[in-house]
Amino acid sequence: MIGSRHSHIYVDGVWQESDSDAFIDLTDPATEDWVGSVPDGSPADVASAAMAAHAALRGWAEAPSKDRAALIAALADRFDERREEIAHLVTAQNGAVISRSRRTNGTRPIALYRHYAEEAESFEPEVASADGKNIVRREPVGVVGIIIPWNAPQSLLAHKLAPALAAGCTVVVKPAQETPLDSLLIGELAAAVGFPPGVINVVTGGRTTGSAVVDDPNIDMVSFTGSTDAGRVIASRAGHLLKPVVAELGGKSAAVLLDDADLELFSDNLVTTCLPNTGQVCYSCTRVIAPRARFSDVLEVVTSCLASAQVGDPLDPGTVFGPLVSAAQRARVEDYIDSARAEGARVTLGGGRPSIATGFYVEPTVIVDVDRTMRVFREEIFGPVLVVVPHDGDEDATRMANDSSYGLGGAVFSRDVERATAVARKMHTGRISINARSHGVSDPAEGYKDSGVGGSLEISSHLRLKSIAGVADVDRHAKSARQ
Known part of the structure; x- marks a missing residue:
């Protein structure tokens, strides 16, 4: 990955030549050396990825929960095999000290993928209503546009990608322009473990690319981490388009x-x-x-x-x-x-x-x-x-x-x-x-005031609820939906 000029994005299970003729050069913050370059993805690139994700949505959403869980767990295992490579790759792009990068771009993402694999294993798409008379069906919101920052890219990607996949959503990932190489590597890992084409897509680029993710009609939800200023713009645009958005923003703790x-x-x-x-x-x-x-x-x-x-x-x-x-x-x-x-x-x-x-x-x-x-x-x-x-x-x-x-x-x-x-x-x-006690991977992380909108990110954040009344045997139907 390092030292190469990459011209492809990961779309529909294959490496696709970018529509854009513009590139983003990456610089090692410690040495100031050139690290590589990636496409500055165009709206057409985003549209291609979003269409692939949309086409893959039904098959992925209807797949048995245990099958989704198995692939998320396999992604964790494959990530684990290459965790040291990934940690060094991130450090070369953002300058994070390697001791921290090994945790935030190695240990924690693996823990997140494994946690949500377990959650997916026990996920129930249909449950009885509170009074036990009707069915409440929990359906994936659709295609999720994931926009992540550069400071802890793999932790934040796993924090968003894992619950989305567990819920049955497909995704378009737009990494920060400072740290795109490790996200492209996730596309490689996804293909290696057998994710169906279109379930995970990665488009590199800058602000124009991110705006295209928010605006694309085939993207149903936006999951963003970044500055409060950028979050206001994204939340405003998503609100105009009536798309749900979950955003973790700035802080002054x-x-x-x-x-x-x-x-x-x-x-x-x-x-x-x-x-x-x-x-x-x-x-x-x-x-x-x-x-x-x-x-x-x-x-x-x-x-x-x-x-x-x-x-x-x-x-x-x-x-x-x-x-x-x-x-x-x-x-x-x-x-x-x-x-x-x-x-x-x-x-x-x-x-x-x-x-x-x-x-x-x-x-x-x-x-x-x-x-x-x-x-x-x-x-x-x-x-x-x-x-x-x-x-x-x-x-x-x-x-x-x-x-x-x-x-x-x-x-x-x-x-x-x-x-x-x-x-x-x-x-x-x-x-x-x-007294410096750490939080667990399943603990909620919701920003108050200018630090966030949309609540804490978890599987339920990626679901729509459908109520079905008049079902003859609620328990039988709910059990059938789990199988």
Whole structure:
């Protein structure tokens, strides 16, 4: 995959020459070397993929649930065989440190595919109504247009693709223009394990390609992860077309430290909680809200942890912070740091570029004396930048955490779990971790406020419900539908 000029997209079970004569060049964020190029897919490419998905829909939807489950499980197994290759392929495109890429583009996608294979195995297309007199039939919504970002492409693809397939939907995948190669590889794996032609289709491209996915009449639902600005455009267009949309959008999450927080535990989990993937994760807790009485201690912990973290080659297993995805993203992050200084905040660590010859690097940066009206407090930066602000008790900390237009992630640290839980219940956000406990693959992940629309993504998100009254033997018909 790396070092090649790809001219094909994956449509209807075969590699099809793209209709577009435009290409997107890919750059390694660490070396700034050319990685490869892919077609900048045209609306005609999307139309071809959507027609193939539409044609395959009936056969896939009517296939026994156990057959769909077997193919999803086979995809997990084939992915597992090539997980190391996939992790390196993603790192070459987005600069993610390899230790993280092995998890987010290896371990987690496999877990997601296997989880939804199990869910598909027990899926019941027909169930009795609440009063037991009628049938409720659960049918796939249709063709799903999946649009994914570049920061954790395989986790996010599996998070969308697996439940869609389990529900009986067919799909058109549009990967981010920064990370298309690994999604093309999924097309290869799908063909290898025997997915019927048209069930999984992959079209590479940029914004025009994504817009075509939303607009195509053969695409019945849009599943999107990306920025809030892009999400507003997609949701607006999908609303006009009366298409369901599920969108996970931006975030500006808070890590709330109560006055009894275990600072050693916080230090051990600081990077994964606050700046995973060099801060390029939508649920990153980039606002650290610390008790005023322990503010200097918290700042010392944050500074010591980030100052000692290795910055550099993302392929080195010891590297904690790699490059940002592009020169444009680096410029965006640097602009935020400059704005903080201009507005009167103080940079206590980092704030510049490390002494590395090539790559789109920014030093891990800590900012204090931050007013809650400042851009660095309110806006998503998507880089290795933390703001640390003081609070005056649990209620004040909760108000500060909620003082955001976003509501995606969050964290609470306290030796008193019940107290931490009480704070978490009052936080206006969809996912909260107490003392760095991780979420399971089946846990809901719903964005509040500007962080999402359409609810949490699961099999039920991809279903339409049909009520059938007057059936002679409800239980017999429901059992027959499962077979």
